[in-house]
Amino acid sequence: MSEKKASVHWEGAGKSGQGQISTETGALDKYPYGFASRFGDDRKGTNPEEIVGAAHAACFTMAFSFAAEKAGIATETVDTTASVRLSKEGDGFVIDRIALTLTAKVPGMDDAAFQKLAADAKANCPLSKALASVPEITLTATLVK
Template sequence: MKINRSGSAVWSGGIKDGIGAISTQSGALDAHPYGFASRFEGVAGTNPEELIGAAHAGCFTMALSLILGEAGLTAEKMETKAVVTLEQQDGGFTITAVALTLTANIPGTTDETFQDLAAKAKANCPVSKLFKADITLTATLEA
């Protein structure tokens, strides 16, 4: 099976004074603005790194749901945050790390089983497989 999804970006102007808009095929983002200031200066607005973080958190959490189901488990709730680190290196910028932080309530499991299943989800998540960056996972099982 092959699935294609698309996103697009439009940009006008120079790197610092320009303005861009990001859209997704689904319409979840429709010409959502972004620019230099929202990416590098902490100004409100979106940027590619936070979108990658949201995509990675969503993909990882879905992958874990699948793996839990295969183990006969169902989460009551899982919350994942992905922090994407962008660093200047060798005259350019590189995503050097992604830190996934997961908090979950999964009845009927032990912390050891939970850690093993979360690690398996991290290794098999399609978005995780994209990165050359170091991906860390901190997983906390709530009672």
């Protein structure tokens, strides 16, 4: 079993306030976030959707690599992006789509096997399972020769 921790400190009102995100490992240490980095053009801070996207991409990439290894095939490079869409719903917001894009170099694997492995990794990575309430999670997978 593994349990990881993150924490947030927030000061001020919702729209004008500012938060700081920290992780147990120190990868994020009082990293700023707030309304402008979530809904505006502030590029100095992060936001929850960006962090969810990074976590999902990281988890899916590892799941794909582990699945390939289990199948006896070594991955050379695996690159994943996750685009997380936050949409207005009633008086609030909802994450209604996550689009995963995978590009991988996997010598010795044909495209059909690659697509199956990628789809299985998407379905079975812990973050995909945790995000099952998101109405649409797509995957575009490209095998690089």
